[in-house]
Amino acid sequence: MKKILITGASGQLGKTLKNIFKSRYNIIPTAKSHYFKQKNYFLDITNHLLIKDIVAATAPDIIINLAALTNVDLCEKRPDLAHSINFVGLENLVKIFNGPIIQLSTDYVFDGKIGQYSENSSVNPINEYGKTKLKAENFLKENSKDSLIIRTNVLYDYISKSSASFLNWVVKSLQHGEKINVVDDQWNNPTWTKSIAVLIDRAIKRELNGLIHWGDYDYISRFDFANKIADTFKLKKNLIQPIKTFELNQIAPRPLKGGLNTDMAKSILNLEPSKISDCLEHIFGSINS
Numbered sequence: 384m385k386k387i388l389i390t391g392a393s394g395q396l397g398k399t400l401k402n403i404f405k406s407r408y409n410i411i412p413t414a415k416s417h418y419f420k421q422k423n424y425f426l427d428i429t430n431h432l433l434i435k436d437i438v439a440a441t442a443p444d445i446i447i448n449l450a451a452l453t454n455v456d457l458c459e460k461r462p463d464l465a466h467s468i469n470f471v472g473l474e475n476l477v478k479i480f481n482g483p484i485i486q487l488s489t490d491y492v493f494d495g496k497i498g499q500y501s502e503n504s505s506v507n508p509i510n511e512y513g514k515t516k517l518k519a520e521n522f523l524k525e526n527s528k529d530s531l532i533i534r535t536n537v538l539y540d541y542i543s544k545s546s547a548s549f550l551n552w553v554v555k556s557l558q559h560g561e562k563i564n565v566v567d568d569q570w571n572n573p574t575w576t577k578s579i580a581v582l583i584d585r586a587i588k589r590e591l592n593g594l595i596h597w598g599d600y601d602y603i604s605r606f607d608f609a610n611k612i613a614d615t616f617k618l619k620k621n622l623i624q625p626i627k628t629f630e631l632n633q634i635a636p637r638p639l640k641g642g643l644n645t646d647m648a649k650s651i652l653n654l655e656p657s658k659i660s661d662c663l664e665h666i667f668g669s670i671n672s
């Protein structure tokens with residue numbers, strides 16, 4: 384059984400990977416969050432001494448790097464912090480660990496003028512989050528030929544006690560009868576964390592390296608996504624108000640027409656992207672069973 388060290392395992396995707404991978408791999412979840420500390424390794428990827436100790440103590444076959452500063456406005460406000468986590472953290476892992484690294488990246492490496500993007504599309508990040516994630520991609524490509532970069536977009540799951548999940552925010556707000564403003568000019572193919580876990584599993588089995596894109600089937604605006612959530616969870620859609628991105632006055636500019644073309648992964652890994660309505664039905668069913 385392969386031994387896989389996961390960084391950032393306390394995050395949204397980390398929680399799903401832990402659940403799905405625990406019966407298939409010998410997993411070593413690590414996290415920076417202190418509440419996570421009792422049962423798992425504490426690992427801040429900006430601290431190279433900690434990485435050295437943990438890699439020496441656990442001798443993993445593969446590292447999956449999920450650790451990232453994913454708050455896009457905070458990245459813009461604190462480019463130094465974004466750089467140290469999203470780039471230097473990955474650089475540390477590459478310098479210390481000799482095996483393959485699976486690095487999660489994002490459609491924010493593109494400017495959002497003509498999504499959906501394929502692996503051959505030209506990159507042009509418009510915010511610090513995208514710039515730091517791209518710098519990490521380039522470093523990995525140049526320094527670790529066995530490694531794999533997986534770009535994905537708008538990850539979601541229903542996670543109890545999480546405020547980071549778009550799905551949680553929509554469901555909780557509508558359940559409380561609160562009106563929400565949701566942008567109707569940002570387009571992506573939102574991706575259930577379980578879909579990306581299946582892709583990672585398949586990629587590990589095939590020992591895939593290089594760069595691959597993955598996202599679920601539907602290419603929709605965030606407003607339409609919120610409406611699909613309300614439909615599935617049987618909540619009031621009239622509480623969802625459309626709004627334009629510029630009206631939010633956010634610190635970081637957002638790519639508008641993002642999203643990822645998945646043709647390459649479909650043919651190499653023999654996978655079909657799931658429909659959002661099916662994913663949401665699964666999630667709704669599992670919460671209410």
Ligand SMILES: NC(=O)c1ccc[n+]([C@@H]2O[C@H](COP(=O)([O-])OP(=O)(O)OC[C@H]3O[C@@H](n4cnc5c(N)ncnc54)[C@H](OP(=O)(O)O)[C@@H]3O)[C@@H](O)[C@H]2O)c1
Binds near residue numbers: 396426448490
């Ligand atoms: N969410 C999306 O829509 C999306 C889209 C495309 C790509 N991705 C990529 O997918 C990966 C996983 O995303 P996610 O949605 O699971 O994000 P998430 O929920 O924000 O999780 C990121 C994790 O990284 C941890 N972290 C932050 N700084 C760290 C450090 N210095 N050392 C170790 N861990 C650190 C965080 O822990 P603390 O909370 O304790 O700081 C958090 O648990 C990331 O690489 C992200 O860039 C995400």
